[in-house]
Structures are given as C-alpha cells and as structure tokens.
Amino acid sequence: MTSNQALDFLARLGAQPAVAFHENGVATAVRGMLTEIGVSWRTDNFGNIIAHIAGTDTDGVPPIAFMAHMDHPGFEIVGRDGDYLIGKASGGIPGGAFAAGVPLQVILPAGRRVAAETVGPHGEERERQAAIRLTDAPADDIPIPSAAVFDLPDFSIEDDHIVMRAADDLAGCGGILSALASLRDEPPDGDVYGVFTRAEEVGLVGARLLAEARTLPMDTLVVSLESSRTLPGAEIGSGPVIRVGDAGSTFNNDAEAPLIRAREILAASNSEFRCQRQLMSGGVCEASAFNAWGYRSTGMAFPLGNYHNGAEDGSIAAEYIHRDDYLNGAALITEAARQVSMRWDTAFSRRIRQVPDGMRARLGG
Numbered sequence: 001m002t003s004n005q006a007l008d009f010l011a012r013l014g015a016q017p018a019v020a021f022h023e024n025g026v027a028t029a030v031r032g033m034l035t036e037i038g039v040s041w042r043t044d045n046f047g048n049i050i051a052h053i054a055g056t057d058t059d060g061v062p063p064i065a066f067m068a069h070m071d072h073p074g075f076e077i078v079g080r081d082g083d084y085l086i087g088k089a090s091g092g093i094p095g096g097a098f099a100a101g102v103p104l105q106v107i108l109p110a111g112r113r114v115a116a117e118t119v120g121p122h123g124e125e126r127e128r129q130a131a132i133r134l135t136d137a138p139a140d141d142i143p144i145p146s147a148a149v150f151d152l153p154d155f156s157i158e159d160d161h162i163v164m165r166a167a168d169d170l171a172g173c174g175g176i177l178s179a180l181a182s183l184r185d186e187p188p189d190g191d192v193y194g195v196f197t198r199a200e201e202v203g204l205v206g207a208r209l210l211a212e213a214r215t216l217p218m219d220t221l222v223v224s225l226e227s228s229r230t231l232p233g234a235e236i237g238s239g240p241v242i243r244v245g246d247a248g249s250t251f252n253n254d255a256e257a258p259l260i261r262a263r264e265i266l267a268a269s270n271s272e273f274r275c276q277r278q279l280m281s282g283g284v285c286e287a288s289a290f291n292a293w294g295y296r297s298t299g300m301a302f303p304l305g306n307y308h309n310g311a312e313d314g315s316i317a318a319e320y321i322h323r324d325d326y327l328n329g330a331a332l333i334t335e336a337a338r339q340v341s342m343r344w345d346t347a348f349s350r351r352i353r354q355v356p357d358g359m360r361a362r363l364g365g
Contacts, residue, residue: 005181006330007157007323009033010174014155014164017107019074019090020199022147023047025111026070030173030196037181039194046209050216051180051194053187061190061341064258065216066179066333067207067286068172068225069200072165073308075148077106081131084119085139087148089128091201092283094310098130102316103151106134106142114141116148150309152318160323161236165309167319169200171302171326172225178330179337188338193220200286207286211293221255221340222297223333224287227321228280229307236303237322239274240329243299247281248288255298257343262335264346266328273328282307302329 012033016025027049034041034051041051055061075087075097085106089097096102100120105113119131132148134141152165164170176194183192193216197206207224216222226243228234234241242259245251266273280301287297302321311317 003327006174006178006327009177010162010170010326011155013170013173014166017105017113017147017149017165018071019076019147019149020071020202020205021076022107023070023198025107026170026173027196030070030177033177034180037177038184039180044210044213044215046206047198048206048210049196053180053183053192055190055192056187057189058191063191063193063217063220064337064340065193065195065220065222066176066225067195067197067222068176069169069197069206069286070173071199071201072149072168072170073201074150075104075130075132077132077142077144077146077148079144080139081122083133083139085116085132085134085142086122087130087132092308094308094314094316096310096314096316097150104132104148105151107147107149109143115151150316152309152316157323161320162323162326163318163320165318167302167304167321168227168308169225171227171321175225175326175330175333179334182334183337188340190340192337197286204284204286204289207289211290211295216295218294220295221258222287222290222295223255223259223336224285224297224299225329225333226285226299226301227304227319228285228301229282230303230305231278231280231282233278234276234280234301234303236305237325238303239276240325240332241280241301241303242275242277243280243285243287243301244277245279245281246284246288246299248284249291251287251291251298252296255296257346258336258339259298259300259332260346260348261339261343262332265339266331266335273331274324275328275332300329300333302326
C-alpha cells in the first residue's frame with residue numbers, strides 16, 4: 001500500500017455523500033474498490049459489507065476484523081410543507097444546522113446532487129427538523145425519503161490536513177481498504193475481515209445487527225475504526241489513537257494487544273511513526289456493540305477537528321484529520337493483522353511477566 005493509494009481510496013469515498021439508511025453511493029464505491037484490489041466480499045441481510053482475506057496458518061490464531069461505518073450525520077428528507085421539504089436530523093448534527101441559510105445538497109437515488117438550503121427550524125424543537133428550500137428544482141421532484149448533506153468539500157488536502165464533509169467515518173473505511181490492499185498479496189497467519197457498516201450515526205444499528213447475528217466468528221478480535229473528536233492526549237497530528245474505551249464501555253485487552261505489538265514494531269523501524277493511546281469518552285463506537293454480544297473488541301481513532309461538522313464558532317464546517325494520522329493509522333492496522341499470533345510478545349508483557357529474583361526472594365519465593 002502506498003500513501004497515494006491510501007489517499008486515493010479516501011478521495012473516492014469522499015465523492016459519495018451519505019446519511020444513515022442512504023449509504024448506497026459509499027457502499028458501491030467500497031465494493032468496487034474491494035473488487036479492484038482482489039479481495040472477496042459479501043453483503044449481509046442488512047446491507048453491511050464483509051470483506052475477507054483467508055489466513056495462511058489459522059491453527060490457534062483468532063481472526064481479526066477491522067470495522068468502520070459508511071454513514072455520516074445530515075438530514076433525511078421525510079416530507080413536504082408547501083414549497084419546502086422537511087428534513088429530520090439523522091445523527092448528531094450541531095445546533096447551527098437548524099439555522100436559516102445553511103447550504104445543503106439533496107442526493108437523488110442515482111447520485112445527482114440538488115442544491116438546497118435550510119430555511120429554519122420546522123415543528124417542535126424535540127423533533128429536530130428543518131425546513132429546506134431547493135434552489136434549482138421543485139420540491140415535488142424529490143423522492144421521500146431522501147438524503148440531504150451539508151454542502152462542504154468532498155475531499156481536499158490543505159497544509160497536511162485532510163479536509164472532508166465526512167472524515168467520520170470515511171477515514172476509517174479508507175484505512176481498512178488500504179490495509180486490505182497491503183495484506184492481499186501477503187496474507188498473515190490468521191483470517192482478516194474488513195467490515196463496512198450502515199446506520200451507525202443513529203445508534204450503531206448496522207453493527208448491532210451484525211453482532212447479534214454472529215456474522216463474524218465468535219473468537220474474532222474486533223477493532224472499531226473511528227474519526228473521533230479531539231481530547232487531551234488524543235491530539236490532531238500526534239498519530240492515530242489506540243482507543244481503550246468510549247462513553248459506554250471499556251474495551252478488551254486481548255483485542256488491543258495486536259495494536260500494541262504493531263505500534264512497537266512500527267516505532268522501532270520508523271522514527272517518524274507516531275501513535276497515541278487514550279480513553280476517548282466523547283461518544284460511543286461500534287466496539288461497544290460487539291462487547292455487548294460477547295466479542296473481544298477494541299478501537300482505533302483518528303483525532304478529528306470540527307466533529308460532526310460543528311465549528312468552534314457554531315457554524316457548519318468541513319471535518320479534518322491530519323494526513324499523517326490517517327496514513328499511520330492504516331499502517332498500524334495492517335501491521336496489527338500480521339501480529340495477531342504474536343500479540344502478547346510486547347515490551348510491557350515481557351516485563352510484567354518477569355519478577356526479579358531479588359524481589360521474589362524477599363517475598364519468600
């Protein structure tokens with residue numbers, strides 16, 4: 001996997017706007033790229049995509065799965081009110097999205113974008129709806145339901161930052177595609193899955209259904225990839241974050257171990273490799289869904305600016321992550337897949353298992 005290929009994957013994903021339940025453009029792009037790189041895939045009953053690379057010596061080696069979601073917060077068009085469309089918030093969009101004059105794009109089934117803008121709130125505040133006016137098409141032309149996204153850049157690189165409407169979580173999807181491309185020709189010992197889920201932003205729906213169905217083998221180590229708001233110790237430009245928990249649960253040490261082993265190997269071979277490790281309690285990710293169904297799961301996150309398109313001044317703005325965080329994250333999960341069978345051979349594990357003879361003797365051993 002080259003840096004250019006990893007960035008190309010992400011740019012192609014960024015060209016496909018999506019909100020929960022309207023991920024067809026992203027899903028089509030994911031399936032196309034999996035086919036290009038020669039990785040087999042299937043779609044489950046809920047529209048989640050499961051890619052698979054068979055391991056070369058799976059005896060005693062659990063599979064590892066890397067998971068990311070294809071949707072992003074926005075509006076779902078749920079009705080009409082005279083010449084206006086009614087858009088209901090789909091996911092955790094910021095309060096500024098309900099003000100008048102927010103530029104939008106309404107996405108038609110074939111992918112064509114129709115320019116629009118918010119007029120202001122619609123109905124009661126608890127309904128989280130906005131009135132939307134089309135700028136170059138009649139409201140009657142829009143099928144119900146449809147997706148509406150913020151009119152923001154699909155993808156650009158500015159001063160080493162990747163700027164996108166939906167880094168959350170297309171960066172996770174791009175990172176997985178990059179890892180699979182690297183692993184395809186030199187598979188590791190254990191099986192590797194790449195999982196692309198739907199409707200995460202409205203309650204981890206695709207992941208919950210996938211976990212409930214036991215679609216992945218129960219011994220799979222599940223790694224949820226996210227783009228998550230920055231926190232102290234999870235800073236933009238300081239590397240991808242090995243995520244030890246979220247707002248709902250703490251994660252599993254066994255699932256985290258391949259990431260720790262990979263971090264050590266990459267840091268030893270590349271002095272510029274950077275990686276962080278932190279509890280990121282700003283939200284809930286798909287690792288918690290798999291924890292709830294008995295899987296060993298953990299997370300990795302790209303520190304994110306303008307989370308869910310909310311800028312510090314209250315306006316709507318593109319999200320951004322650091323280019324190196326993205327590339328290092330893709331390298332981290334690629335190496336983690338190779339280290340599953342050696343996951344407990346880390347500096348800390350070696351140190352904690354060895355008790356100095358003098359200390360042992362003082363306790364009578």
